Amino acid sequence: MSDVRTAVGPKGILRQGWSASVGDYAIAGGWVLRGKALVVGDSAGGVCAFDGTSGASTWAQPETHDGGLLAMAIHPGGAAFATAGQDGRVLIRDVAEGRVTQAIDVGDGWVEHMAWSPDGRWLAASCSRRVHAYGADGREAWRSGDHPSTVSAIAWSGAGELATACYGRVTFFDASTGERRQKLEWKGSLVSMALSPDGDVVACGSQDNSVHFWRRSTEEDSMMSGYTGKPSALTFDHTGTLLATGGGEDVTVWSFQGDGPEGTRPGVLELHVEPVTTLAFARRGMRLASAARDNAVVVWSLQKDGTGGPIGAAILGDMGTKLCWRPDGHALAALDARGGVTVWRTG
Amino acid sequence: MMNTPQKVPVSILTGFLGSGKTTLLNRILSEEHGKRIAVIENEYGEVGIDQALVINADEEIFEMSNGCICCTVRGDLIRVLGNLMKRRDKFDYVLVETTGLADPGPVAQTFFMDDEIRAEFSLDGIVTLVDAAHIEQQLGRSDESTEQIAFADVLVLNKTDLVNDEAIDRLEARLREMNRMARVVRSEKANVPVDTVLNLGAFDLDQVLERRPTFLEPEYPFEWTGVYALDSGRYELSLAEGPDPAMSLVVVSDQSPDDAALRESAEWCVRRYAEPAEPIQPGETIPVGKHVNLQLDSPGRKSFFLEVEAPVQVGLYAQHTAEEFDLQLMNAEGAAIGPEAERTWVAQHEHDDEVGSIAIERDGDVDPDRLNAWLGTLLRERGVDIFRMKGFISLAGESRRFVFQGVHMLFDGQPELQWGDRPRRNQLVFIGRNLDEDSMRQGFEACLM
Numbered sequence: 001m002s003d004v005r006t007a008v009g010p011k012g013i014l015r016q017g018w019s020a021s022v023g024d025y026a027i028a029g030g031w032v033l034r035g036k037a038l039v040v041g042d043s044a045g046g047v048c049a050f051d052g053t054s055g056a057s058t059w060a061q062p063e064t065h066d067g068g069l070l071a072m073a074i075h076p077g078g079a080a081f082a083t084a085g086q087d088g089r090v091l092i093r094d095v096a097e098g099r100v101t102q103a104i105d106v107g108d109g110w111v112e113h114m115a116w117s118p119d120g121r122w123l124a125a126s127c128s129r130r131v132h133a134y135g136a137d138g139r140e141a142w143r144s145g146d147h148p149s150t151v152s153a154i155a156w157s158g159a160g161e162l163a164t165a166c167y168g169r170v171t172f173f174d175a176s177t178g179e180r181r182q183k184l185e186w187k188g189s190l191v192s193m194a195l196s197p198d199g200d201v202v203a204c205g206s207q208d209n210s211v212h213f214w215r216r217s218t219e220e221d222s223m224m225s226g227y228t229g230k231p232s233a234l235t236f237d238h239t240g241t242l243l244a245t246g247g248g249e250d251v252t253v254w255s256f257q258g259d260g261p262e263g264t265r266p267g268v269l270e271l272h273v274e275p276v277t278t279l280a281f282a283r284r285g286m287r288l289a290s291a292a293r294d295n296a297v298v299v300w301s302l303q304k305d306g307t308g309g310p311i312g313a314a315i316l317g318d319m320g321t322k323l324c325w326r327p328d329g330h331a332l333a334a335l336d337a338r339g340g341v342t343v344w345r346t347g
Numbered sequence: 348m349m350n351t352p353q354k355v356p357v358s359i360l361t362g363f364l365g366s367g368k369t370t371l372l373n374r375i376l377s378e379e380h381g382k383r384i385a386v387i388e389n390e391y392g393e394v395g396i397d398q399a400l401v402i403n404a405d406e407e408i409f410e411m412s413n414g415c416i417c418c419t420v421r422g423d424l425i426r427v428l429g430n431l432m433k434r435r436d437k438f439d440y441v442l443v444e445t446t447g448l449a450d451p452g453p454v455a456q457t458f459f460m461d462d463e464i465r466a467e468f469s470l471d472g473i474v475t476l477v478d479a480a481h482i483e484q485q486l487g488r489s490d491e492s493t494e495q496i497a498f499a500d501v502l503v504l505n506k507t508d509l510v511n512d513e514a515i516d517r518l519e520a521r522l523r524e525m526n527r528m529a530r531v532v533r534s535e536k537a538n539v540p541v542d543t544v545l546n547l548g549a550f551d552l553d554q555v556l557e558r559r560p561t562f563l564e565p566e567y568p569f570e571w572t573g574v575y576a577l578d579s580g581r582y583e584l585s586l587a588e589g590p591d592p593a594m595s596l597v598v599v600s601d602q603s604p605d606d607a608a609l610r611e612s613a614e615w616c617v618r619r620y621a622e623p624a625e626p627i628q629p630g631e632t633i634p635v636g637k638h639v640n641l642q643l644d645s646p647g648r649k650s651f652f653l654e655v656e657a658p659v660q661v662g663l664y665a666q667h668t669a670e671e672f673d674l675q676l677m678n679a680e681g682a683a684i685g686p687e688a689e690r691t692w693v694a695q696h697e698h699d700d701e702v703g704s705i706a707i708e709r710d711g712d713v714d715p716d717r718l719n720a721w722l723g724t725l726l727r728e729r730g731v732d733i734f735r736m737k738g739f740i741s742l743a744g745e746s747r748r749f750v751f752q753g754v755h756m757l758f759d760g761q762p763e764l765q766w767g768d769r770p771r772r773n774q775l776v777f778i779g780r781n782l783d784e785d786s787m788r789q790g791f792e793a794c795l796m
Contacts, residue, residue, distance in 0.1 A: 024434060025433040086430075150405075150407060150422065167422060207411065337433070
């Protein structure tokens, strides 16, 4: 059977690393300790840590959020992280043992989105129609008023500003005061959001199978349509040149070089046979990883105009739910819907 | 490797505040059915939580920039169901309890419009609870209650103990007129068997037909037919005062009294009835084979006449039953003649409600291109007013039955069971507002091979 194993093994730049599993649907995760360990949360509320090189389990905390875990955010310093769940709580933990150092009661609703500010000073968490900002000590700095609908995405624009997306609106808040700085409106249900690294471009996937984006400096906006599904996965590369989007079986890559992407043709990466579920750019180089409902993971090498081709691929035991490049770019972790955790070394 | 997991069925409970949704929900949850049920509640109520996960979520209606009402979805359901599917193995069933004023359209559309929800869940059915004592007032006042009735797969007529039987019968008839697709169940304190509201397989039209085989029985513009054997001579048709100042009639010559012949003539009479009626005053002679309108507004009994040249059986296709006007046929000697045969027809109701159902049933195969063009135009032009549709179609060149369902402009269909030896035919049901039945029928008929 050895040839069968070869047939389904990783291809191209993806080389066998290690694999492990968690208790339920692996919903969130990330590299900690500069890539020395990987923490993974599952939908039942369990949190596990694995040694980055061997995959050995270093600690596991079962069912830490009543009802299930929904989000995880790794502190930029890499020594702490936070989890949030259906119980309306945020738990800040240390990486070494997963011990809870701060427990925060956010609200009665689900805490679905969470993000640390790039300087590590603030933790933002959304619960129902509000977003809250906490200091590293767990004390609440401010909370927003009610948004028009449940907050669907949050992101930091540099260290000083937090963005939220919801039905019909993107809002920017001052990080330390919570004062509203800018409101961008468009009638549509925004399901995902990505900010360019310089903070000027806000891109949102919309329920009506389009990507809407604004340039904050000019408040000009554009809509990219033609998707076959809703673009719930979208991400900028670290230079802000490329915006990769899901929304169907193809990965569509818009290039912001020159006057683009308005009036340009996007790069279309065709290989998946089911809708794309998640996307991640490596920190360096123009490498993009994509996962889809077809259980495949593909690594693409891209040009600055958004075109590109596959340079590696592998098959998971179920649909990929999250992809995490190790900070040095030499390993890629994939989480899947069956609780699988797979790490490949990359050339 | 790419297995298609069983979709999780979802039932929607709608109904005005006070109609008994929470009582029904508690009843379902307390029953021993061995199912793990997740409940999404938009209305905060007292729900037993022993056996179920209850998630409270505010109703969030998301419209799209294109302004199309069919693209309007329920963001709260997408969010909550999207998360429930990540623990799919834990749930066998999902129940959504909407607020009393909820528009069922976006709820149903969510299961068509959102690709991720569509991949994991199937809309099993919409159950609408009706407060028998108050629904008539509500129907007059709010579009929501009308639409909740129009969208239902099951109508639970609740609190029947508070209303007399006659009023219940009248109410049921009215609701059926609005939604002929739904099963109607009566209850006092929402005490209906759980299997009437769960696992409906609501889109299986066969089940609907099995429950009520007369569901697609055509309606006629006349209620009664009497067949009389007459010798040559002059006959008097005598009518007493009745409910209306006039009555339409078609007299058919050579009418044989068997049912097949009656049905055949009935179809012919439908076309006559579609023609303008000739008013006939008392004392005048009724022409044979023509749509006439007997003028009955003068007081007392009125007489009209029939001239028969040779012995014949005639069929009288009357707008109302013989009893209503005490209709009698007498020979020249004044002796009453009894009919050889009588038959009543399902009368076309007067559509007081704007919302109604149209059922089309035809034998034979349909040309797929013509069907596509017809449905495309129909849904584009009238989709806003079509709340729901379902049915099956015999597509030419397809060995399987094509089954479809839809909400507003959204249409979903696929070939299902093999036709095998069964006769190939088409059945379509539309529920909507102010639908033009004749043009829809003609439109479909033009698609037949």
